[in-house]
Amino acid sequence: MQTVTNKAKKGKIGLKKDLVFYCLMLIWPVAQFCVFYIGVNFNSFFLAFRNITMDIESRSYVYTWSLDGIKKAWETVMSPEIIQATKMSVLAWILGTLIGLPLGLLFSHYIAKKMPASGFFRVILFLPSIISAIVVATLYMYFLNMAVPMLIKDTTGNTVLSLLDSSRPVGYQFGALFFYNTWVGFGVNVLMYANAMSGISPEMIEAANLDGATGFKEFWHISLPQVFPTLSVFIVTGIAGLFTNQFSLFTFYGSDAPFQTFGYYLYKETLAHSTDLPEFPKLAAFGLMMAVVAIPLTFAVRWGLEKLGPKED
């Protein structure tokens, strides 16, 4: 009896210790979440309805409530610059989803099936995610800007402009950057999907094979439904990417890109005005407008995926 009581006491003490441990572990991330997510977003929300001007004589900024930020952001949204950014953002997202995603799934299937050189592909495809983005981007940029044109000039005597040259039609630069983004983003996608696929029961695959399922049928009817929860998370979170993805434009062009996306526009403007308080309300209002579109869109896509997504047979 005494032993049981001691065990119960020990259990309670252990539980308390665990609780203290978990609380201590969570304090820092929760505090970070409160400050850098909740606090920042609240601040940004209210900032959208402020007007800030510099008052040099009183050495202070003058804050007033105003819809000027919303008005300016709306005019920006309706400007040709942002209309083009909308097109480019949507195009980048659609192509990324239609090309990048299926390719990622196919490669993952290949790796999960442990086909020849699958380990090699896993490492090579994940390499751009390990190496600094700046290093990879610089290599790619020099390859397109210097190596290819100079090689052509040395061998043929003709000057051929880089695919990234701003005097070329936008399609060239978009294509070059789309390839880069797909390549660089491949690693994470492949790792996630391949891991999800490797969890599929071998008995299920064996049974399908015995039933005469081909490789494609196996992928379509078994692998895809099994990884669909992972896939749908990628697609749903990708909706936010539609508004935040800067498409590596800043890495390649700095603040002088030949076309823009939402993410690039916001990043560039925020950077340019990092110490420019009077410009903050317009940018905050711009972000708020994007949130107004992004939130229902995200829910709609999630609902659609749940309704229309493949079901495990």
Place this chain on the structure above:
Amino acid sequence: MRKFTKTLITGVLAVATSFTAVNCAGRAGSTDVPEENVDTSKTQLYVWNYNGGYGTDWLYKAKERFEELQKDVVYEDGTTGCQILVTGEKPGSPERSAADIRNSKFELYFTEGQDYYKLFLGDGNGDAIGDITEAVTTPNQFEKEGNATVMSKLTAQQQEYYTIGGKVYGIPHYQGNFGFIYNIDLFNQKNLYFAEGYESAAKDDDKFLGRERDKKSAGPDGIKGTYDDGLPVTYADFFTLLKYIKKHNITPVTWTGKYREQYINLTFNAAAADVDGAEQHKLKYDMSGTATTLGTLDADGNFVKDAAPTVINDKNAYELARQEGTYQAIQLFGGIFGSNANYDDLFARNSSDENTAAQLRFVRGQAAILMEGVWWEGESEQANNFAAVSKKREECNFGLMPMPKPEGHVGEKNTVVDVMDALCFTKAGLSAGKKKLACDFIKFVYSDPELVAFTKNTNALKAVNYVISEEDQRDLTTFGKILYKYVHDSDVVYEYSTNPLYYNNAYSLRGRAYYQGDVAGLDTSGSLAPHQYLLDMGKTGKSDLSAYFSGIAAHWQKGWDNLNKG
């Protein structure tokens, strides 16, 4: 074998990852820690200096002279003399934020690209910069002759801007402008100078020095025997020169493809200011005064000045987009970019073409003219570019070409636009002893002998008035001598103003931003800057110079209501 392969791959990946880590450390590693040991028997002053094109050597030299001069002065109880501790690192950014300053041990700053008013206001978390009125307005004991105040060396525009409520919190540091830089050795070697008495109707080749034409023309200043002899006077001359250079299989003009936005647009602004003159160009920042150079285009696309001047105020300052300078700068840059024979297509828009790479092409003589900022020599020296021609910096001969003038403006005084926003200031809240030391050091580096020493060390100019004797000029590089003469003989405009409309919208109203144009019917969108419209479109033959001028006026008229008016 399998284990070995795994170990090898792990090792390779670890190294690859460490590159990333090193890269991160490199960016964040500019901790600005002075390397010199602290001497506790003296009062220390920690000085932060942007180690860009003008370097930090000038400051190390000044510090030695100052420490020696003040070795017996007591700034704080228990110490005698002073120790100036200088940062010798190059951070990622030349300016400092209010938070940077508050959180740093540095007490005196020499920065660049710094918005004085924004720094003065800070970020709402306490004052960042301190009052240095004493250093600027009291007689300067470090002057060898007289005891003029530092303030007396500032122009009227500078004095008005830097004085806030009767106090001064910062003063201009160095000066820098954009322009066309030419390779004198190459010009001499290839006889790329206009000959004396050349006629505009003559064949292009007959206008330049040759066997029968051995004397240079008088150049833009019209006086023989000066540094600008043989250089182009008008835009037409300039274009003729470019064609002539091309005949020698040399690229006429080069610039950095990577930073072309800044370099092209700011040189464009310099050309526009040079046509309008300082007083009219300054209206862009003051937004108050009478504009006399506004105009419109006639049916043939020619500029026709308005019959009457226009009074400019906050409500109609967008009219300044119609200044003649803008029109003429479009003609100049439209002419340069209109033919890709004038530049190397491979680099013109190449985002991998660094500024030092463009400088190297120029130093090597692959290009005759460099579109650059006047700090370029220092950058090239740091990049070892002069070693490529087996010379030292001081053995090379480069010059700043006077900005060519359009017809009707020949002989007018040159105007230079300072784009640096370089600032000297102290941290707020210094102790009395430290503040006295900081003020003394400011006075010292702004005394005439030290201003001259700065120029002799950097071959650059401080953004204050001072005179360099002929004897001292001999110690400058050829480029430094020409730069001094050119700027000294020009009117200088600074891109700032005390007008609240301007400083609340400085980013949108800076010189470079003033040339954004809305041109209808293009397959691109948004407003375009000169480097986009004139260079990108010029190449494809789509640029319409008249449409661009009208587009700039339209853009400003449309966007004026969007400015922050308080």
